[in-house]
Amino acid sequence: MTSSDSDIQNVLDDVTKAAAEGKLSKTAAENIRCWLTEDRYSGYRDETAAHVREEKWQALDDAFWTIIPFGTGGRRGRMYPIGSNAINDRTIGESAQGLADYVVAYHGDSVKPLSCAIAYDTRHKSRHFAELCAGIMAAAGIKVYFLDDYRATPQLSYAVRYKSCDCGIMVTASHNPPSDNAVKVYWSSGAQVLPPHDKAIIDRVMSCQEIRVMPFDKAMAEGLVEIITDEIDKAFVEVASQCAFPGPRDVKILYTPLHGVGAEAVVPLLAKDGFEQVEVYGPHEEKSGDFPNVPGHVSNPENQAVFEKPIEYAQSNGFDVILATDPDCDRLGVAAPLTADTSGPWGTLNGNQIGAVLAEYVLGKRAAQGTLSPEHYVIKTLVTTELTRRIAQSHGVRCVGDLLVGFKYIAETMDKEGPDKFVFGTEESHGYLVGQYARDKDGAVACMLLSELAAELKANGVSMHEYLADLYRQHGYHKEYLINLFMEGSEGMAAMQRLMRAFRESPPKSLAGIPVSRIRDYLNSTATDTATGESTPLGDPVGNLIIMDLAEEGNYVAARPSGTEPKIKLYVFTRLPTDRSQDLDAAEAELTARLEALEADMRAFAKANS
Incomplete structure (x- = not known):
């Protein structure tokens, strides 16, 4: 049913009344009014009006209470056919249109033909959204190189670089629940967009009036969309396999793509590297x-539960290792x-532990080859274990x-520091990269390296857990834990803001019985000594991250709002010095107790301040 002007006015009155009665948040009501009255949302007016008539207030509030933002992983959220806070044709279309308009404006009168690489994963509507984005790029005169079939995010990053594209789009919500989808936006480097491009793109996305789309079939017929799936498959395996190290290959590997795209990247790469089992x-x-x-x-390789059934199968069938990649690999x-x-x-090994064993493996191999120097470096984020730094130092290389x-910052650092001296990049959320072929984390190349390590350890009669234990004895026992505080909806956003403000203005004086000695605030770029109150500048980077250092060296807690999900992440880090780390059972017991006390104190602080 098409709504008349009088019908819309009645609907607007209902929205005003619902907001007055507390059935809708103020911001939801404002955004709903926009979708009911502005021409740019005319295609969604009838469905929005129908929701109001049917008094679907909770669904409306969830879908409209804010405008879905760009975060560390792009624009991500729950799919719903209408709404400014949902993933749908309008919000995806705005994202692609904003990117297209910025790319065209950025290059101005350049005679160079503009191009964009696009790929998608196995999620619901991923192919539909990918075609929509391709049609928008084609309408803007930007040629599209299209990976037509489910392909991995690192393959998209590589395709941007391989085809010398000006930008790229990956349609995926990574490891989020089935209800979600997203677009990740890439720049010409093959990395996700960074300043100043990210803000400029966001400005255009948020002010987007008209979405201009060329039908996908027409774009194909006119040569504005070119399918490059086979070309990238072959080139990607060839270039990623160059990161391999020689060694034994006698290892039996069980691989799970967790219903995602990984098999198309991982299996050919392992075969190329000589793994037959x-x-x-x-x-x-x-x-x-x-x-x-x-x-x-939820296909998240960070969750131990996804390994329970594969472990049973592996134990019964003589496998040596299980590898799992998330839906976009x-x-x-x-x-x-x-x-x-x-x-x-x-x-299982957590993300910090995997990063540590891979760092030791890659650095050890490079050292044996004589290809390391003090100018070489590894990269990690602030919330990734310091064990990686200590491993790098033991091999005489730098750690940035x-x-x-966000892996985009690792990619940015690679290009700032010089990719020729880059050895390894890692983040605690299970992201890893070697080589120069991509500028995003790559589950496929990580699978290859882990398989090589597993084969070498098997040949030496050592388990991977024993290999990790040796690193702990050498560098001190490190144990980390991630606490997710979910805060959904408009009330959740307010609670997140209150909690981050409390960390800044009235942080805890002690945690787990250990005094808090320093507060590092990366939003205000200051480090404050809690005993003296003296503040010193941190310099770059700047972002909404707070780190509370404890008086015992190597023990600290970090807090930050997620850039992709409605939650605050609390990262808890503990460490014992090497002389107290030789008895690993005792060290494990001591740090487990400390982590439990830290979690209890942090949850209590969050409950009291959110």
Whole structure:
């Protein structure tokens, strides 16, 4: 039913009344009025009006209470056919149109033909959104190189560089629930957009009036969309395999793509590197946006639960290691036997531990080849374990470790510091990269390196957990923990703001019985000594991150709002010095107790201040 002007006025009156009665937040009411009255939303007017008539107030408030932002991973959220705070044709279209308009304006009168690479994963509507983005780029005169079939995020990053594109779009919500989708926006470097481009693109997205779309078939017929799937598949495997190291390959690998795109990147790369005993775990092989056979339907390799059934299968069938990638194959999860007995107990490695063992493996191999110098460097973020820094120092290389959260900052540092001296990049959320071929984390190349390490350890009769234990004895026992404080909806956003303000204005004086000695505030770029109150400048980076250093060296807590989900992340770091880390069972018990006390204190502080 098409709404008349009088009908719309009645609907607007209903919105005003609902807001007055507390059924809608003020911001939701304002955004709904825009969608009911402004020409740019005319295609969504009838459905929005129908929601109001049917008094779907909660759905309306969720979909309209804010304008979905760009965060560390792009524009991401729950899919819903209408709403400024939902992923739908309008919000995806605005994102692509804003990017297209900025690229055209940025290059001005350049005679160089403009181009964009686009790829998509197995999520619901990913192909639809990818075609929509391609049509918008084509309408702007930007040629599209299209990966037509489910492909990995690192392949998209590589395609941008390989085809010398001006930008790229990846349609994926990574490891989010099946209800979500997103676009990740890339610049010509192959990295996700950074300042000043990100703000300039956002300004155009938020002011977008008209979305101009060329039908996908027409764009194909006119040569404005070119399918490059096979070309990128071959080139990506070839260039990523150049990051391999020689060594044994006798290892039995169980790989799970968690219903995502990973098999198309991981399996050919492992074959190219000489691994012959690779099996894709059957129950997780189906490409499905419902993620049907993983616990809670959340395909996140950070969750230990996704490994439970694969571990049972691996124990019974003689596998040496389990590798898991998330739906867009940019993150890696790992499970391995605790000892050399593959039928015995297994355990997972968290993102910090995987990063540490990969750093030691890559640096050790490079050192043996004689290809390391003091100018070489590894990169990590501020919330990634300091064990990685200590490993780098032990090999005589630098560690650039003061980066904000987001792999785009690792990519930026690669280009600032010089990619020729880059060795390894890692972040605690299971992201890893070697080589210069991409500027985003790559689950496929991480699988290859982890497989090489697993084969070498098997040849030496050592388990991966024992390998990690040796690193702890050498560098001190490190134990980290991530606390997610979910705060959904408009009230959740206010609670997040209150809590971050409390960390700044009245932080806890002690945690787990250890005094808080310093507060590092990366939003205001200051480090404050809690005993003297003296503040010193931090310099770059600048972002909404707070770190509370404890009086015992190597122990600290970081807090930041997520850039992609409605939650605050609390990162808890503990460490014992090497002389107290030789008895690992005792060290584990001591730091587990400390982590539990830190979590209890942090949750109590959050409850009292949000």
